[in-house]
Amino acid sequence: MKIWNEIPDKDKGMFFLLAGPCVIEGERMALEIAEYVSEVADKWGIPYAFKGSFKKANRSRLDSFTGIGDEKALKILAKVKKDFQIPVVTDIHCVEDAVMAAEYVDILQIPAFLCRQTDLLVAAAKTGRVVNIKKGQFLSPDAMRFAVDKVRESGNENVMVTERGTTFGYQDLVVDFRGIPLMQQACGCPVVIDATHSLQQPNQGSGVTGGQPQLIETIAKAGIAVGADGLFIETHPDPATAKSDGANMLRLDLLEGLLEKLVRLRRAI
Numbered sequence: 014m015k016i017w018n019e020i021p022d023k024d025k026g027m028f029f030l031l032a033g034p035c036v037i038e039g040e041r042m043a044l045e046i047a048e049y050v051s052e053v054a055d056k057w058g059i060p061y062a063f064k065g066s067f068k069k070a071n072r073s074r075l076d077s078f079t080g081i082g083d084e085k086a087l088k089i090l091a092k093v094k095k096d097f098q099i100p101v102v103t104d105i106h107c108v109e110d111a112v113m114a115a116e117y118v119d120i121l122q123i124p125a126f127l128c129r130q131t132d133l134l135v136a137a138a139k140t141g142r143v144v145n146i147k148k149g150q151f152l153s154p155d156a157m158r159f160a161v162d163k164v165r166e167s168g169n170e171n172v173m174v175t176e177r178g179t180t181f182g183y184q185d186l187v188v189d190f191r192g193i194p195l196m197q198q199a200c201g202c203p204v205v206i207d208a209t210h211s212l213q214q215p216n217q218g219s220g221v222t223g224g225q226p227q228l229i230e231t232i233a234k235a236g237i238a239v240g241a242d243g244l245f246i247e248t249h250p251d252p253a254t255a256k257s258d259g260a261n262m263l264r265l266d267l268l269e270g271l272l273e274k275l276v277r278l279r280r281a282i
Contacts, residue, residue, distance in 0.1 A: 028279055029243045030054055031102055031120075031145070031205065032268070033064035035258040036078070037086040046248065046265060047093045053269045057276045062100040062120060063093050064245070069257050070106040071126055078256040087117040094119070102145060108136040115140035125149050125177055125210075128160050138167035145173050145205070150180040154192035158199040173203040175245055176236070178211035185214055188232060190239050197240070205243035206236025212261045224261025226252070230271055237275050238282060244275065 032050050037043055047063045054061035067087045068080035080086055087103070094101045094117075102120035105111050106127065114121060121137045123130075125147035137144045146160050157174050164172045174196055178186030188211045196204045211232050212225040233244060249255045252262040263271070 026279075027058055027060065028237060028241060028275070029060040029062070029203075030272070031062050031064045031243060031245045032248055034249050034255065035247050035262065036066040036069050036080055036256060037089050038256050039081065040089045040092065042250070043089050043093055044096065045250065047097050047099070049265060050248070050268065051097045051099060053272060056269075057272050059272060059276065062102050063090075063097070064102045064122075064247070065090060065093075066104045066257075067114065068106075069104075071124055083113070087114060091117040100143075102143075105133070105137060108132050111136035111140055115142050119143060120145055122175075123147060123160075128152065128157070131163055134160060134163040135167045138164040138169035138172075141169060141171070143171040143173070144169060145175055147175045147177050147207070147210075148192070148196070150178060150186060152179075154189070154195040155199045157196055161200045161202060172200075173205060173243070174200055175205040175207050175243075176211070176241075177207035177245075178213070186211060188235070190235050193236065193239050193241050197242075203242035205245050206233065206241040207245040208233040208236065209245070209247045209258075209261050209263060213258075214260075224258070226261055226263060229261075229263050230274070233271060233275055234278060237278050240282075246271075 033046055067083055090101045100119035102122050103114055103118050104122045104124055105114050120143040122145040127133055128146050128149045144164050148157050161172050176192055178188050181187040193204050208229050212228050246263055248263045248265050248268055250265045252259040252264055
């Protein structure tokens with residue numbers, strides 16, 4: 014798969030890692046996270062791409078934090094890429110975002126809510142960047158092949174999909190781990206397990222999404238055990254003070270211990 018071309022020093026026997034903060038809050042924070050995760054990933058032989066949203070458009074409340082400014086955040090992502098020589102990934106939300114973000118990043122991520130937006134998928138595909146499509150909380154695993162087909166039929170074979178849970182009632186998500194091999198077969202591309210968004214508890218009365226970060230290790234282990242090609246984790250030095258999605262992020266200093274377990278698990282299977 015061409016996706017591997019975006020991740021240097023690849024070892025196809027090992028899962029790759031997409032990790033970073035939910036949203037870029039500032040340069041210092043982004044560089045701190047990128048430096049730490051880069052060192053840990055290198056230590057354990059894990060191909061790594063830094064993830065950070067340059068803005069957040071899918072918010073419940075008007076007063077929710079959305080970003081520090083598009084160009085400012087994208088320039089920080091470009092600095093991370095240059096300073097640490099790693100690929101970077103960011104979310105896009107509209108057609109105009111695709112061309113703008115593609116100038117700075119290697120991987121364009123389609124949020125789960127937008128995975129059926131044809132114009133967005135086509136615009137992302139036409140940039141030539143890798144496209145990571147989050148599986149809609151409302152879709153079956155095999156239905157994701159149609160989203161992947163939109164990218165491929167637009168001339169871009171560099172595509173992957175990410176499992177991030179399925180809506181269960183009004184305020185919870187569940188992960189059907191059968192979906193990982195099903196999507197690998199149906200979509201014919203790398204499949205990632207998102208171990209943090211899968212634990213969101215949306216639609217809380219406060220208008221702020223909740224989460225169950227104590228179960229991140231459980232979701233990650235299960236995903237790696239069933240053969241996920243990649244792991245997606247949002248992480249922050251202090252999730253309690255994060256400006257977005259702090260309720261389901263992994264504390265940065267806990268990441269290495271988790272990755273060590275996952276590497277040993279992958280090697281064992």
